[in-house]
Amino acid sequence: MQRWQEAGFGLYVHWPFCQSKCPYCDFNSHVSDSVDHDDWAAAYLNELRRYAEETPGRVLSSIFFGGGTPSLMKPATVAAIVDEAVKLWTPANDIEITLEANPTSVEIGRFAEFKSAGINRVSVGVQALNDTDLRRLGRMHDAREARRAIDVSQAVFDRTSFDLIYARQDQTIGEWEAELKEALALADGHLSLYQLTIEPGTVFGARFERGLLKGLPVEDVAADMYELTQDICTAHARPAYEISNHARPGDESRHNMIYWRCGDFLGIGPGAHGRLTDSDDHRYSTMALQMPGEWLEGALGRNPKDGRELLSREAQATELLLMGMRVNAGVDLTEYEGILGAPLSPAKLEPLKTQGLVNITNGLLHTTPSGRLLLNWVLKELLI
Template identity: 50%
Template sequence: MARALYIHWPFCLKKCPYCDFNSHVRDGVDHDLWRGALLADLRREAEMAGGEALESIFFGGGTPSLMPPALVSALLEEAQRLWGFAPDIEITLEANPSSVEAANFAALASAGVNRVSLGVQALDDAALRFLGRLHGVDEALAALGVAQEHFSRVSFDLIYARPDQSADAWEAELTRALALGTDHLSLYQLTIEEGTRFATLVREGAFAPLEDDPAADLFALTRAITARAGLPAYEVSNHARPGQESRHNLTYWRYRDYAGIGPGAHGRRGGFATTRHKKPENWLASVAAKGHGTQEERALSPMEQGAEAVLMGLRLAEGMDVGALAARLGLAQGDLIEADRLALFIRQGLMWQDGPRIGATEAGMLVLNSLIAQVTPDGLAG
């Protein structure tokens, strides 16, 4: 049964040019309609995945900080009634660092949110304009200060490996970020995703992405700087002081069950993959017709689950316990990992093994996608 709950709020004030998430811009949002629909979707999911107290809730988007705090409160109250909350439940909400949204932080904290993740994205005004953000650096820093007053745990995101970004410039920006006093940072390399405005601009020659080698150098630099500062990478792009890791995201990476509601939300429960309708209007129509927004519930074979678990687990610095995973799925360890390839990568210094637990080394993290493709059997994903 699910011990983590994801709630998707799909609306943004503006679509960022790099974003391929399920986010939408609308002239107006009927909050009463959305309250009723989200509560209905929540009740349906509790029927299917209830039974154990929730350990984490994550409001993602879109821009969930645009939600009225009363709506956040209503969803949390209903989730607690349906599931129950663990005593130390982590409740995270993603927020844009604007003065308008920061004005809601006190009310969101009163509603039960105890961790916030701010989409700062850059500490340089020119970079923020390039990334299509509506805030500037001063506004972001002010919002961060407000967040630190109201929430016990605060994280923020930065995007690096931007076009022509030098190692010196990124080191200075990251050093400044580390001095701001949060215990968690999400540091993402800029990737050009198909279907985004940036993908179009790159095709048109408006700008060129940073090349692979300089980007890899910045990745290695990022890990070195954050480790020295006491916020080592515990996942490819996430850095935290020990004990401050995102418990919700660890649910995904450790391949544990989670429930997902709202437009486009995914879930994993009892060997089934669940997907909600992506377009807000289609999701609303589904809730009105069926009482929930589910588009598909599909049984995953043990091999499919194994493929997903390996893909997620090897992202973690702690690696993954192949023996425990194999036992859980009723598979042999050889169904999940090619022993000869693993031994080769260990000799090359790209992977490590400690009993049944395996993982990627610092050098291996630089080529992680290639490692995963080569260390898993050809038939793992079916």
């Protein structure tokens, strides 16, 4: 059995356009005055058909519309993509079809249409529940709209999620505790809780380099916020199943679990990444052209210029560690050895076990709560 048959096969559709660019965002997103929705719909369908020729007979576990701001797509375009995907592949009985959305009134007003288009799960980019921080984050909605979006999404869809960012400028631990408890009271499903990171190439990155991004918490306070998040979410029956994602059992993001379990997924749209295993068990990484105009031209002309790279066994084993250590279930060491042809070095594992940062249970390697707080360092020690 190939890994994707156990971990799942998913489809990621990237919509690259936003109304504005958030200062913390390093995703492939662009602001455009006009978009030819008919051309974009045709391009997506061409790409689906092209990939279907390589992946006949597969069961499709999930579809995820990300971006950018995919809730700015026409619902008819979303419907066309969903309809074509479930014709080209066999949809799982419980297929998850997620759309990312922002809490603006325009996008909220389309929720019912997106449900009719086939969306059965929505992820709302709330990010903060107060107006001051929303302005600092460059968001186009206010806190009132955010709360309304949560209510409407839960009224329309059976499965929902929303995002919050913490360790924001001038945010205290007490303020984050209050906001998180409010979020847990509002949420009926999944929560994604991300620590603010300053990425190179973003507006925040440039401000930080010039010393203009004031009030960020020091590292110890950010770590305290992370630990507080784990404690509060666990107490409210939303434990972390992945380092930044919290849900009751059964409410986990099935699409994201394909990533973390190293399943196969197709990346459709500008800059989209994918992983694809062929019939000879060769595994490839794929990446579409990043610039929207270039990608559109290639996809419309059925002449895409996407990149494809054969992944070595070493690269696959490394990816299994990088992805698998993020989730509670951890990494199957027998599988790791089967990919690499050699076990993970005991000389690397034993010091981490002695320090109480990792455990091995029934052949599964996973971080302890202390180790999860130091995950990047733990991974570095395992991979050097």
